[in-house]
Structures are given as C-alpha cells and as structure tokens.
Amino acid sequence: MADKETYRKLFCNSNWGFETIKAADEVTSRIGKEVFKLDTYPNQIEVVTSEQMLDAYSLIGLPTSYPHWKFGKDFVVNQNNYTKGRTALSYEMVINSNPCISYNMENNTTCMMTLVIAHAAQGHNAFFKNNYMFKDWTSADSIIDYMVFARDYVLKCEEEFGSREVEFVLDACHALMNHGVDKYKKPSKLSPKEEQERLRKLVNAKRENYNELWDTLPEIEKKFHNERFKKREKFPQEPEENILYFIEKNAPKLAVWKREIVRIVRKVAQYFYPQAQTKVMNEGFATFMHYHIIHQMFEEGYVDDGFMLEFLHSHSSVLYQPDYKSRFFSGLNPYTLGFNIFMDIKRICMNPTPEDKQWFPNLAGKDWLEQVHYAMENFRDDSFILQYLSPKVIRDMKLFVISDREDESEYEVSAIHNETGYRKVRETLSNSYSRTNYVPDIQVEKVELYGSRKLHLVHNMVNSRKLDPDEAESTLEHIRYLWEFPVQLRSRNKVGINEDAFKVD
Numbered sequence: 001m002a003d004k005e006t007y008r009k010l011f012c013n014s015n016w017g018f019e020t021i022k023a024a025d026e027v028t029s030r031i032g033k034e035v036f037k038l039d040t041y042p043n044q045i046e047v048v049t050s051e052q053m054l055d056a057y058s059l060i061g062l063p064t065s066y067p068h069w070k071f072g073k074d075f076v077v078n079q080n081n082y083t084k085g086r087t088a089l090s091y092e093m094v095i096n097s098n099p100c101i102s103y104n105m106e107n108n109t110t111c112m113m114t115l116v117i118a119h120a121a122q123g124h125n126a127f128f129k130n131n132y133m134f135k136d137w138t139s140a141d142s143i144i145d146y147m148v149f150a151r152d153y154v155l156k157c158e159e160e161f162g163s164r165e166v167e168f169v170l171d172a173c174h175a176l177m178n179h180g181v182d183k184y185k186k187p188s189k190l191s192p193k194e195e196q197e198r199l200r201k202l203v204n205a206k207r208e209n210y211n212e213l214w215d216t217l218p219e220i221e222k223k224f225h226n227e228r229f230k231k232r233e234k235f236p237q238e239p240e241e242n243i244l245y246f247i248e249k250n251a252p253k254l255a256v257w258k259r260e261i262v263r264i265v266r267k268v269a270q271y272f273y274p275q276a277q278t279k280v281m282n283e284g285f286a287t288f289m290h291y292h293i294i295h296q297m298f299e300e301g302y303v304d305d306g307f308m309l310e311f312l313h314s315h316s317s318v319l320y321q322p323d324y325k326s327r328f329f330s331g332l333n334p335y336t337l338g339f340n341i342f343m344d345i346k347r348i349c350m351n352p353t354p355e356d357k358q359w360f361p362n363l364a365g366k367d368w369l370e371q372v373h374y375a376m377e378n379f380r381d382d383s384f385i386l387q388y389l390s391p392k393v394i395r396d397m398k399l400f401v402i403s404d405r406e407d408e409s410e411y412e413v414s415a416i417h418n419e420t421g422y423r424k425v426r427e428t429l430s431n432s433y434s435r436t437n438y439v440p441d442i443q444v445e446k447v448e449l450y451g452s453r454k455l456h457l458v459h460n461m462v463n464s465r466k467l468d469p470d471e472a473e474s475t476l477e478h479i480r481y482l483w484e485f486p487v488q489l490r491s492r493n494k495v496g497i498n499e500d501a502f503k504v505d
Contacts, residue, residue, distance in 0.1 A: 004300070006023075007023050007027060007302050008301065008302055008303070008304070010023050010110070011023070011024070011110060011111075011114060011297075011302055011303045011307060012303065012304050013110060014110055014111070015110065016108075016109070016110040016113050020110055020113065020114075021045060021047070021104075021113060024113060024114040024118075025043055025045060025117055025121060027302055028114070028117055028118045028121065028122050028297075029043070029121070029122065031293050031296045031297065031300075032118075032122040032126070032289065032293060035293075035296055036293070036369065037369060038122055038125075038126040038289070039126060039129060040121070040122060040125040040126050040129055041097075041098045041100040041125055041128070041129055041140065042098070042099040042100070043099060043100055043102065043125065044099040044101045044102070045102055045117065046101060046103045047103075047104050047105075047106050048103045048106065049106055050105070050107075052103070053093065053103060054079050056093050057074065057093075058071045058072070058074040059071055062095065062143075062147055063095070063101065063144065063147075064144070064147050064148060064151055065147055065150070066147075066151045066153070066154035066155070066264065067155065067158070068167070068174070070174065092116035092119065092120045093120075094120040094121075094124045094125070094128075095143075096128040096134060096140055096143070096271075096274075096275070097140050097143050097144050098140040098141045100120075100128060100129075100140075102116070102117070102120040102121050102124075102125075104116055104117070104120075110307075111303075111307050111310040111311050111314070112310075112314060114294070114297075114303075115290055115314060116290075118289065118290035118293040119287065119290035122286075122289055122290070122293060123285055123286030123287070123289035123290055124282060124286045126289070126376075127278070127281070127282050127285050127286065127376060128140060130373075130376065131274070131278060131281070131282075131377055131380075132377060132378055133273075133274035133277055133278055134274045134278075137182075137270060137273055137274050138271050138273075143271055146267065147268075150264045150267075150268070153260065153261075154166060154170075154261065154264070157257050157261065160257075161257065166261070168481065169258050169261050169262070169482070170261065170265065171478070172479075172481045172482050173244065173261060173262055173265035173266075173482075174265065175474070175475060176244050176475070176478060176479065176482075177244075177265060177268075177269040178269070178439045179242070179243040179439075179442055180243060180244030180245065180265065180269040180270070181266075181269050181270050181273040182241070182242050182245070183241060183273075184241075234446055235446065235447050235449055236444060236446070236447070239443040239444060239445055239458070240444040241441075241443050242266070243457075243479065244262055244265065244266040244269070245266060246444045247262055247479070247482045247483060248262040248263050248266065251483050251484065252453055252484070252485065253484045254482060254483075254484065258482070262482065277380040277381060277382075278380050278381055279334045280334040280337050280338040280381045280384065280385070280433065281338055281375075281376065281379065281380065281381055281384050283334045283338050283339075284334065284338015284339045284340075284341060284342050285342060285372075287315075287319070287335050287338065287339040288338075288339050288342040288343065288372070290315075291315060291339070294308075294311050294315075318335050319333065319335055319336045319339060320333065320336075321333045321397070332397075332429075337397070340393050340397065341385070341388050341389060341390075341393060342372055342375070342376075344388070344390050345363065345368065345371055345372055345375060345388060346368040346372065347392075348360050348363045348364055348390065349363055349364070349365065349367065349368035349371055350368055352364035353392075355391060355392070356390065356392075359390060359391065360388075360390065375387075375388060381433040382430045382433040383430070385426065385429050385433060386427065386430040389425075389426045389429065389430075391417070391422045394417065394422055394425050394426070395417055399425050399429065400413060400416055400421070400425065401413070401414045401415035401421075401425055401428045402414065415428065436462045437462075440459055440462075440465075440467060441459065441460040441462060442457055442458070442459050442460075442489070443458055443460070444456070444457060452485065453485040454485060454486040454488060455479065455483050455486070455487045455488070456488050456490075457479075457487065457488065457489040457490070458489070458490055458491075459489060459490065459491040460492055461492065466491065467489075467491060467502075469502070472502045473504070476489055476502055476503070476504045477504055479504075486503065486504065487503065487504050488502070488503040488504075489501065489502045489503070490502075
C-alpha cells in the first residue's frame, strides 16, 4: 500500500485514473474487512462506456448469454430512452459471481467512482457471498462458465435446427421463467464439465415415457390399457411447483435439444431468483456500507471536505423518496427503505428508547455490527421488514396503509401511527414484498399419462387474486407448445373450490 498522502492526492483530484481505481479498491477493501468485518469475493472492476452499460442492461448484468431477440430489443429500447434524455444510466452494475464483477461508468467523478466501488465491490459483494438466499440457491463460482456453455449450445442448436425453431423454444421458456424456480429445494451446483457429461448421457438415453407405437393401437386396445393404468398411482404423487423442471423431465415428445434449452433457461431463472427476493435488503445494505466506509475514509484522512460534500450530495440523491402525492412517486425507494432499516438497527443497538426496548428487546444494547451482519445474512425482503421495521422508521417515512376493497366506492386509511397501526403497516408492507404477491402460485397437479396425456395445472389463489384471462391463456399456449399435448388450468380458492378454468387442446 502507498502512503496516506499519496492516496489523498488521488482521491481529492476530480479526474481519476486507473491508479485511483486501484487505490479505491485497496482502501475500501481494507476498511471493509478490518473495520466492518466484510467477507467478500475477489473483485473484478470493469470501467465501461454508456453503450457497454446498455449492453449489460440488456443481458441483466451478465457478461455473456445465449442469443435471443429480447436482449436486442431491450438494448434498443434502453438506448433510445437514454439518447433522448428520458432515462439515466446507473453509476454501476454488479454481478453475483466469483470473482465479483462490477461495471463502473467511465464518466463518474473520482468521488462517485470511489462511492460505487464501496457500494458494489464491498456492500453488494459481501451480500452476495453471505446472504442465505444466494448461498443456497446460486453458484457464484460457475455462473460465468455456465453462461458460456449455454451460449455455445444455443448457437449450435441454431445451426442444426434453425434459428426460428430455437426462438420458439426460448420464447416459451422465457414466458415461464417465473414458474421455473425451486423455492424450497436447493438446486444442484454442477460445473460446466459436469453439464457436458450429463448432456452426453441425456443424448444417448432412450425416452422411457413415450412410445410412438401407442398411437397405432386400435381404440379398443387403448381403452383396455387406459382402464388398467387408471388403477396406478397418481402422477406426480405430489404437486410440482417448478413447471419448467417438470416439462424438462417429463414432456413425452420433447426433443433432447429442446429439453436442454428448457434446462438452460431454468438454471438462469434460478440464478436470478434470490435477487428479486432481496432487492430492499441488498440495496439497503450496500448503501449502508458505502455510507460507513466513506465516512471511515474521511476519519482516517484519505479524503477532504470537498470530497465529502460531493459524496453527501450523491448519497442523498440515492436516498431521495418522492412524497406519495408527487408526480414522481412510483412506490417506495428500495435504497431508502433498506438503508433506513439498517441504520435503525444500529441506532436501537447503541441508543435504545423505551419504545425500542418494548418492540426489539433482543436488539437493545447489543453489538450493532454483529446484529447488522446477522440481519444481512439470514433474511429476505419480506421477513426482514416483518422482523426489523420499527415504529420510528414508519413515522420517519410517513408510512400508512390504504385499503382498496372491490365492494367499496372509496379508499380507506386502515392503518395509522398507533400501536395497532404500526403492526398492520409492517405486516402489509412485508406482504407486498412476498413473491406470492406478484407471481401466481401455479403447480402441476396431475398428468393423464396413458390417455390424452393432458397436463392439469392448479392455481392456488392468494388473497382472492384472480388470474388475468388473456395472460393465463397466453401462458398456457407456451406450456402447450413445450408439452405438446392438451393443457388445463383451474383456479382454486382457499376452501378448495374450483373457480376459473382455462384450457388449450
């Protein structure tokens, strides 16, 4: 490490160079590890142009992916919005990989470059490595290599079977990505080499669950066999939540190459599953850490007052929360909500009030850094809010609940700032971040294996929310394309009564 005065000159110059980036990584890494006990992957910092950042947007942050028209469409849409001034670009983007890759915009100032390195290369990096959702459901060590394998495989399929046919398969799989994840069963973590070996065995394996000769049997023979197999056990024995997995393993006529593409999309969906579950926590923790790391740099003399004024302006902009009546309001800012809760955990530990001792007896007086790490490692957004959202944060952010009942002509403010209201605000906000609030619970119920081979799906209604008929039918078309036999979907309410039904023959 260079001496402190050398670092100070680098950080206090608004024009950065690669020496500045190296220094920022060294200083923030040391402070993160020694002062705030952060455990991170090695960092790979990429400085990119606006076009490269737009390209990263289109691939959802991954440095490489298989070809599909949606990625190109997203690039063009984002590029048009950016060039016409309708939207700005992020200062950084970070990937859950080992090493942890972060993209930093080339037009960042030295202060902003240091801020985003502390934010991404320390805050997000530590979150990716230590939060249980990412540890259990993703493989940071192999994702980049796997995406290279996926890209090469899809390109090979396009050469052999035609880009049009591959596009149809990818379209169907992308439409079902939200229904292609395991929410409870931890996925296996295979290396690209193991994936190649598994694929080789799959290509050589015989299909066991479909025989073309079945269609040549006379009707009387089919009826005889149907009666025999009706006595067999139900298949699947338990409902299957991962529809893409079920299709991959059990679709009777699906070609081996299509089956592998289904698997690729399913693996990508599983990789992104934790990110949707931890948006508030991830951004809140990264903001919390960059705030403390930059302040520690100031206390140790690495940066001056001018640097801090610019930092505080940028930090405040990140946390800006428009009022609910503002035309700029588009929901709660996840950076603001997450940061406020983490800061409140620190406050409760260090200076608890009588109210804090009543609501959080296990936090008051404890080591704040230890409690922040515990919260970061063991929760996701809905459980984090339910566990840690305090009356003070509710008051500071002016949160309240509005009920919108279908049978009422007016809205009702159903939770305000009192004992009962605090609990309802916390519960309601927690539920709004639950996955069941934005992804319908649809499961494979049964398959008519020896008859029509019809696939029966069931939609378990949550909070009496019904499916949109157009979207339901469109989704069934994609399932029908992959399954290649009739598909039926029924909605079931809390008491088990079937309601809406959709089918594609």
